[in-house]
Amino acid sequence: MSLVSYEFLAFFAAAAILYYVVPKRVQWILLLAVSFLFYAAGGAVYLLYPMITAVSTWFLALRIGRADSAAQTYIQEQKPDKEQKKAYQARIKKHKKRLMTAGILLNFGILAVLKYTDFLLGNLNVLFHLEEGAIPQISWVLPLGISYYTFQTMGYLIDVFRGRCRPEKNLFRFMLFVTYFPQMVSGPISRFDQLKKELFEEHSFDGTQFTFGLWRILWGFFKKLVIADRIAPAVAMITAAPDVYDGIYVLVGMLGYTLQLYTDFSGCMDIVIGVSQCFGIRLPENFQRPFGAKNLSELWRRWHMTLTGWFREYIFFPVSTSRFCRTVSRFAGKLGLHKVTKKLPVYIANLIVWFVTGIWHGAAWGFILWGLANGIVMMVSQEFTELYRAFHRRFPKTDGSVYGALQKVRTGLLFSGLLMFQYYPFGTVFAMLGNLLARGRLSQLFDGRFAELGLAAADFIVIAIGLVLMLLIGVLQETGSVRQKLAARPLVVRFTAVFLLFVMVLVAGCYGHGYDASQFIYNQF
Amino acid sequence: MDELLEILNDINPDADYETNDHLVDDEILTSFELVMLVTQIRDVFDVSIPSEDIIPENFNSVEAMMSLIGRLKEDE
Numbered sequence: 001m002s003l004v005s006y007e008f009l010a011f012f013a014a015a016a017i018l019y020y021v022v023p024k025r026v027q028w029i030l031l032l033a034v035s036f037l038f039y040a041a042g043g044a045v046y047l048l049y050p051m052i053t054a055v056s057t058w059f060l061a062l063r064i065g066r067a068d069s070a071a072q073t074y075i076q077e078q079k080p081d082k083e084q085k086k087a088y089q090a091r092i093k094k095h096k097k098r099l100m101t102a103g104i105l106l107n108f109g110i111l112a113v114l115k116y117t118d119f120l121l122g123n124l125n126v127l128f129h130l131e132e133g134a135i136p137q138i139s140w141v142l143p144l145g146i147s148y149y150t151f152q153t154m155g156y157l158i159d160v161f162r163g164r165c166r167p168e169k170n171l172f173r174f175m176l177f178v179t180y181f182p183q184m185v186s187g188p189i190s191r192f193d194q195l196k197k198e199l200f201e202e203h204s205f206d207g208t209q210f211t212f213g214l215w216r217i218l219w220g221f222f223k224k225l226v227i228a229d230r231i232a233p234a235v236a237m238i239t240a241a242p243d244v245y246d247g248i249y250v251l252v253g254m255l256g257y258t259l260q261l262y263t264d265f266s267g268c269m270d271i272v273i274g275v276s277q278c279f280g281i282r283l284p285e286n287f288q289r290p291f292g293a294k295n296l297s298e299l300w301r302r303w304h305m306t307l308t309g310w311f312r313e314y315i316f317f318p319v320s321t322s323r324f325c326r327t328v329s330r331f332a333g334k335l336g337l338h339k340v341t342k343k344l345p346v347y348i349a350n351l352i353v354w355f356v357t358g359i360w361h362g363a364a365w366g367f368i369l370w371g372l373a374n375g376i377v378m379m380v381s382q383e384f385t386e387l388y389r390a391f392h393r394r395f396p397k398t399d400g401s402v403y404g405a406l407q408k409v410r411t412g413l414l415f416s417g418l419l420m421f422q423y424y425p426f427g428t429v430f431a432m433l434g435n436l437l438a439r440g441r442l443s444q445l446f447d448g449r450f451a452e453l454g455l456a457a458a459d460f461i462v463i464a465i466g467l468v469l470m471l472l473i474g475v476l477q478e479t480g481s482v483r484q485k486l487a488a489r490p491l492v493v494r495f496t497a498v499f500l501l502f503v504m505v506l507v508a509g510c511y512g513h514g515y516d517a518s519q520f521i522y523n524q525f
Numbered sequence: 526m527d528e529l530l531e532i533l534n535d536i537n538p539d540a541d542y543e544t545n546d547h548l549v550d551d552e553i554l555t556s557f558e559l560v561m562l563v564t565q566i567r568d569v570f571d572v573s574i575p576s577e578d579i580i581p582e583n584f585n586s587v588e589a590m591m592s593l594i595g596r597l598k599e600d601e
Binding site: 298320329349 | 560574
């Protein structure tokens, strides 16, 4: 069930009415039932996958919690000396680690088999020079939201292992954490210690929060239906035919693809967070005006924040402080590479994180190369840090707003340019970039190819209005919540603003034949 | 404390470590720099900081870092 369908709106409306009618103590049970129904709408049999993840993780986390309790009891009752205590704690930690590893292997194993088997088989075909299809593809059906709920659940298991949160005793409450329907499909990836309070506390109807939630849903519909789906066919044409759409169209494709990706995914997040707000449940934000970033690292701290946060906490920090990285670093020191030793752990972990980020986004070499390219750009940028600092000290005026604006444009272009790895075959990425730089002319926009993209003058007006609106809201957000500012305005202003947005979605949204609004790009992970 | 300040100034000389107590929250110290810091703390103070302790609360100020180092030394 797509989040931008009439079915979903009816489903949400029914769920919201029931949510505030049933006794407050059973609200979370209603949410669980509704989440199961939502998931089962795509095929009840697929509910089996999140159930395996939920039950296995719940059980292992409980076992880890019990080991912790047993250790505490032992220390309190037996009062061991320091050495005995250390030895006992080491033994318990080893036991807990085995339980955590079992959960991680099982659940990431399921994800890996379902998502990457065909990629592996395809590569084996190539590696052994077999005819295409000699090793046939399996084409597993990917359960909805598997990457998201697996990452969220494994984050919980690691947190329990680290003692950052207590294990949930009630299996059904834990199932709600895994399957909560607005977020299960595309995130945001939440942490149990933050989400449990939101999910399980009793919620009274709050008119302001409900209205704010509806406004946010409407804004998400606008981004998705009015902008993302409008430009999607044109972007697909440009990016799929680099031999036809060369020169300036490489840039048009880059910017269009970025705009589509942003409006599609952030629009989806607006709907997810808005729906949750109507239930009185706050979810973490996934975007924070990413195109206001002045460098690529900062942009990635503002884009898909819960996923990058997950990678930072559960991969980047553990890998960079691991024994392996320490050993490599020491080895480099012995070779006399002293300047490298302190950076080596960072760079090894960084490349691993970006490899995983790439393959998380898609089981294809293009995505892996895109991920690694991002990681390499950040490492190069890190190497130039001292030079940048010296430059700014020498020319303090370069810290001004004009230079800042240039940095934002440069960062946006860099982010867009790297996305070419996702849609062009690897061999053609640099050729297309060279083609743009050598042969790109503005006049090519009027050579007839643009007209073939199927965008009419009305489409450009709608896209322009959309861009201006997004820019305006981005600027307003810098000084606080836009919805609170709107709520403080007179009724007539509020009504007019929301009504106009509603009419825009209704009139300028892309519906029906020729448009497939059934899928958000980030639903496919 | 002086040794820690020396490490910090070596990693990022532009920050005011004496007064700022939001070094991570305000993104003055990036995750790259945090790991470099952890690596150098290990070498200078002879204490290993586990990854689960790399959280903003432990690195937002010099005092928080000194307190973390002290706690970990005590545990060892």
